Amino acid sequence: MKRAASQGIHNLSTKLKKWINLSSLEVQLTLGLGTLFALSLGSVAFWTSWKMQRILIDSHKDNLFTVASQVTEDLTFYSEMLPMEKSLQKALDNRSSRNLLLWVEQDDKSIAATSPAIARPAWQRVGHPNELSSHFRRDEPFDLYQIRERQLVACHSPLVLTNQTLGTLFIAQDITQDQRRIDGNIQTLILATGLAMVLSLFAIAYFIRRSLLPLCQMQTMTQQISAEDLGETQVVLPKAPSEIQALANTFNMMLDRLSEAWTQQQRIGERQRQFVADASHELRTPLTIVRGYLQSTLRRSDNLLDYQREALEVAASEADHTILLLQDLLNLARADGGYLSYDLQILILNDIVADVVQVAGQSFERTILVEAKSSLIPIYADANRLQQILSHLVENALKYSDEAEPVHIKMEQINQKAVIHVCDRGPGIPPQHLSRIFDRFYRLDEARTRSMGGTGLGLSIVKVFAEGMGGQVTVSSELCKGSTFTVTLPISATSP
Ligand SMILES: Nc1ncnc2c1ncn2[C@@H]1O[C@H](COP(=O)(O)OP(=O)(O)OP(=O)(O)O)[C@@H](O)[C@H]1O
Numbered sequence: 001m002k003r004a005a006s007q008g009i010h011n012l013s014t015k016l017k018k019w020i021n022l023s024s025l026e027v028q029l030t031l032g033l034g035t036l037f038a039l040s041l042g043s044v045a046f047w048t049s050w051k052m053q054r055i056l057i058d059s060h061k062d063n064l065f066t067v068a069s070q071v072t073e074d075l076t077f078y079s080e081m082l083p084m085e086k087s088l089q090k091a092l093d094n095r096s097s098r099n100l101l102l103w104v105e106q107d108d109k110s111i112a113a114t115s116p117a118i119a120r121p122a123w124q125r126v127g128h129p130n131e132l133s134s135h136f137r138r139d140e141p142f143d144l145y146q147i148r149e150r151q152l153v154a155c156h157s158p159l160v161l162t163n164q165t166l167g168t169l170f171i172a173q174d175i176t177q178d179q180r181r182i183d184g185n186i187q188t189l190i191l192a193t194g195l196a197m198v199l200s201l202f203a204i205a206y207f208i209r210r211s212l213l214p215l216c217q218m219q220t221m222t223q224q225i226s227a228e229d230l231g232e233t234q235v236v237l238p239k240a241p242s243e244i245q246a247l248a249n250t251f252n253m254m255l256d257r258l259s260e261a262w263t264q265q266q267r268i269g270e271r272q273r274q275f276v277a278d279a280s281h282e283l284r285t286p287l288t289i290v291r292g293y294l295q296s297t298l299r300r301s302d303n304l305l306d307y308q309r310e311a312l313e314v315a316a317s318e319a320d321h322t323i324l325l326l327q328d329l330l331n332l333a334r335a336d337g338g339y340l341s342y343d344l345q346i347l348i349l350n351d352i353v354a355d356v357v358q359v360a361g362q363s364f365e366r367t368i369l370v371e372a373k374s375s376l377i378p379i380y381a382d383a384n385r386l387q388q389i390l391s392h393l394v395e396n397a398l399k400y401s402d403e404a405e406p407v408h409i410k411m412e413q414i415n416q417k418a419v420i421h422v423c424d425r426g427p428g429i430p431p432q433h434l435s436r437i438f439d440r441f442y443r444l445d446e447a448r449t450r451s452m453g454g455t456g457l458g459l460s461i462v463k464v465f466a467e468g469m470g471g472q473v474t475v476s477s478e479l480c481k482g483s484t485f486t487v488t489l490p491i492s493a494t495s496p
């Protein structure tokens with residue numbers, strides 16, 4: 001259960017990683033533009049809410065200072081007709097309203113007058129005037145306060161009448177309602193901004209995807225271009241923006257140049273292949289005749305001196321080698337040109353291996369051990385070419401291992417394939433050479449192998465034949481322990 005869950009999370013994260021590929025231009029542009037847009041929208045929303053708050057406070061500030069000067073004016077007026085205490089109360093009452101609280105505090109902190117009268121709900125919400133004024137900052141004539149979960153703007157100023165200071169006039173306005181309205185507006189603004197950000201992110205992603213679509217089309221088109229149709233293919237994107245069309249035109253020009261170079265290269269390659277094929281063919285015929293004469297002379301002449309016989313034998317053996325070399329070259333040239341034919345049929349692998357082992361065992365006078373998982377392993381191949389493959393591998397195994405060490409051939413059928421391993425206990429092949437030993441004329445450590453003869457074409461022939469018959473050849477080797485060459489071929493025409 002736990003494993004299934006962690007597997008699910010792993011799959012999801014792999015898919016997400018594939019989808020959000022940070023190195024892709026599309027994701028980078030979307031993220032870049034999205035961030036820029038979010039930052040601009042966010043700053044506008046932030047500035048708007050800050051400005052709304054400022055406007056609210058500034059409008060009340062002006063209002064409170066106007067009320068303060070009006071109270072002084074009223075007090076001056078009433079004091080001419082009424083005693084000071086009554087004038088003060090009247091002046092305050094004149095300016096008080098539902099959310100506007102006024103009071104005068106004397107120097108000894110006693111309250112000279114309040115409006116509206118104390119014990120009204122307006123005072124109950126914020127507390128007694130004495131308690132209230134203790135919250136106010138005396139060095140700030142105007143400020144915003146939060147008292148008992150109410151928002152207040154308040155100002156204070158000395159109350160002076162004909163050069164006599166009567167105390168300090170406090171005016172506080174409860175702006176909780178206004179503040180709530182503004183908070184509501186700010187919340188709506190934040191929501192609208194968030195929504196606008198999400199919508200714009202989608203719009204940006206869609207727009208960028210649409211703009212980059214011609215590039216993807218160009219990629220798909222170019223992926224389908226093969227070396228053969230370089231000349232005929234043109235990347236055409238009629239609806240693409242002009243920059244991408246210019247890129248496509250440049251690409252088409254490059255395709256034309258590549259096509260010309262490729263055709264020229266093909267022609268040169270074809271001429272070289274033709275030359276190698278013709279030369280091998282032309283040389284092989286007279287050389288075969290020479291070898292024939294040499295062999296018949298050796299067979300029929302009884303009166304040859306020893307050194308003459310030896311010279312003729314060397315000449316016949318060299319002619320033999322050269323004919324084999326020419327045959328290999330001819331085969332490789334044909335394979336390169338694509339006209340090396342295979343006579344494919346279902347054969348019994350065990351029989352072919354037995355023939356090869358018999359011939360190789362006789363000429364090398366060495367032990368070759370054969371192990372087969374079944375006595376009838378089918379194989380779908382050209383008998384002649386399969387024999388050549390096995391002869392080359394067995395010959396190498398014998399040539400490059402000590403005479404005392406046996407060579408093993410193991411055969412098995414795995415699924416729909418016949419698998420042949422040729423194993424030796426020779427010096428092995430250093431890892432840095434492993435990838436190159438199938439190259440033409442590649443021989444490692446010339447000094448070591450020169451005495452053994454050979455041209456370095458055997459393994460290239462093995463590879464060409466194995467792949468030509470729908471199979472493959474691989475090698476594994478360990479220094480001082482030996483090498484194993486593995487050939488895999490289909491067992492029938494329909495097997496993969
Ligand atoms: N079984 C092996 N053990 C060690 N080295 C090997 C083995 N088989 C091949 N090699 C190395 O790979 C090189 C290429 O082998 P390849 O069969 O292509 O050429 P060759 O044997 O030198 O000549 P030829 O064309 O006569 O076969 C050899 O020269 C040898 O150095």
Ligand SMILES: [Mg+2]
Nearest residue numbers: 396454458459
């Ligand atoms: Mg060889």
